Amino acid sequence: MKLTVIWLAICLSALAYGITEDKFQFEDPEQTKLFLELTKELRCPKCQNQNIADSDAMIAVDLKRKVHQLVQQGNDKEQVVDFMKQRYGDFVYYQPPVNSMTIWLWLIPLLFILGTLTWIVRSRKVPPQQEDSDRLKQAEDILERDE
Amino acid sequence: MKKSTLFLIPLFIFMGIAGFLYQGLFSDPRDRESTLISQPMPEFLLPDLMNTDVQYTQEVFLGKVTLLNVWGVWCVTCAIEIPYLMQLQREGKHIVGLYYDQDIDPDFGVKTVQRVQQEVRDKLAQLGNPYAYNIFDVKRDLSLDLGVSGAPETYLIDQNGTILLHHIGDLNPRVWEKKFAALYQELVKGS
Numbered sequence: 001m002k003l004t005v006i007w008l009a010i011c012l013s014a015l016a017y018g019i020t021e022d023k024f025q026f027e028d029p030e031q032t033k034l035f036l037e038l039t040k041e042l043r044c045p046k047c048q049n050q051n052i053a054d055s056d057a058m059i060a061v062d063l064k065r066k067v068h069q070l071v072q073q074g075n076d077k078e079q080v081v082d083f084m085k086q087r088y089g090d091f092v093y094y095q096p097p098v099n100s101m102t103i104w105l106w107l108i109p110l111l112f113i114l115g116t117l118t119w120i121v122r123s124r125k126v127p128p129q130q131e132d133s134d135r136l137k138q139a140e141d142i143l144e145r146d147e
Numbered sequence: 148m149k150k151s152t153l154f155l156i157p158l159f160i161f162m163g164i165a166g167f168l169y170q171g172l173f174s175d176p177r178d179r180e181s182t183l184i185s186q187p188m189p190e191f192l193l194p195d196l197m198n199t200d201v202q203y204t205q206e207v208f209l210g211k212v213t214l215l216n217v218w219g220v221w222c223v224t225c226a227i228e229i230p231y232l233m234q235l236q237r238e239g240k241h242i243v244g245l246y247y248d249q250d251i252d253p254d255f256g257v258k259t260v261q262r263v264q265q266e267v268r269d270k271l272a273q274l275g276n277p278y279a280y281n282i283f284d285v286k287r288d289l290s291l292d293l294g295v296s297g298a299p300e301t302y303l304i305d306q307n308g309t310i311l312l313h314h315i316g317d318l319n320p321r322v323w324e325k326k327f328a329a330l331y332q333e334l335v336k337g338s
Contacts, residue, residue, distance in 0.1 A: 045294075045296035046296045063291070087294040
């Protein structure tokens with residue numbers, strides 16, 4: 001009995017999955033692959049921490065429809081991403097471009113590591129012991145006085 | 148001297164982090180630069196919402212400073228915004244609606260235009276009608292070209308059909324003062 005229920009659940013979920021996937025179909029399996037890849041990497045502008053494949057927001061469905069249309073027209077990945085960036089900004093793609101603003105994301109940790117390393121190396125260096133003749137004399141004086 | 152400066156380093160790091168986080172309290176993650184600023188209005192050919200025989204193109208914005216307001220009857224914030232739009236309209240501002248419908252309606256399927264028109268009529272009868280006319284974005288293509296992420300959103304378009312401002316969220320006196328007022332006055336004076 002339990003097994004049947006589980007089976008039923010699996011079949012139903014497979015069915016549900018099939019239905020959502022059916023909405024956007026391609027004849028070329030390469031295009032299907034590209035579509036799935038793009039919908040995973042494009043970000044939903046409304047629900048900001050989801051990609052458009054995951055999101056059911058209306059805007060995400062619209063973007064998926066547009067991606068489907070663009071891929072079917074034979075656009076490659078870069079063209080589709082550019083199309084979306086033109087409208088929704090760099091924000092819409094999960095891979096941010098390296099520019100004068102974002103370069104600091106890479107530079108700051110590097111500079112921090114370099115700075116810390118030089119600091120450690122420098123503080124490790126023991127300053128050479130300079131026996132100052134004055135102090136030696138002083139010490140000798142004290143010793144002599146003791147005697 | 149050397150020792151005391153060393154002790155100050157953690158203080159400065161703390162102050163830097165605190166300043167960064169404090170400023171984060173006032174930043175809105177939805178607030179991002181629109182890519183359409185100073186771009187001409189995208190091309191389109193769409194019908195009037197109430198009279199689908201009338202067709203509009205991007206040229207409809209030429210010659211007038213326009214506030215293009217994206218809305219729908221299903222949008223709760225829009226209903227709250229409309230009274231303020233009424234006020235703007237009474238002050239003589241030219242407000243155009245960009246209407247779109249949520250056609251993904253699993254229970255009832257695709258709506259007829261007549262039904263959408265009836266809903267709009269009911270809504271505007273209740274709240275007042277600030278719109279000179281409404282452009283019906285049937286398939287939401289224009290919304291996509293405009294980078295709309297959800298209603299309500301408002302664009303300020305100058306008399307040459309160039310987009311000067313894109314505001315995500317509702318219009319209210321505070322937003323108007325902060326983002327729109329100065330630019331709008333300048334445009335109106337220029338024309």
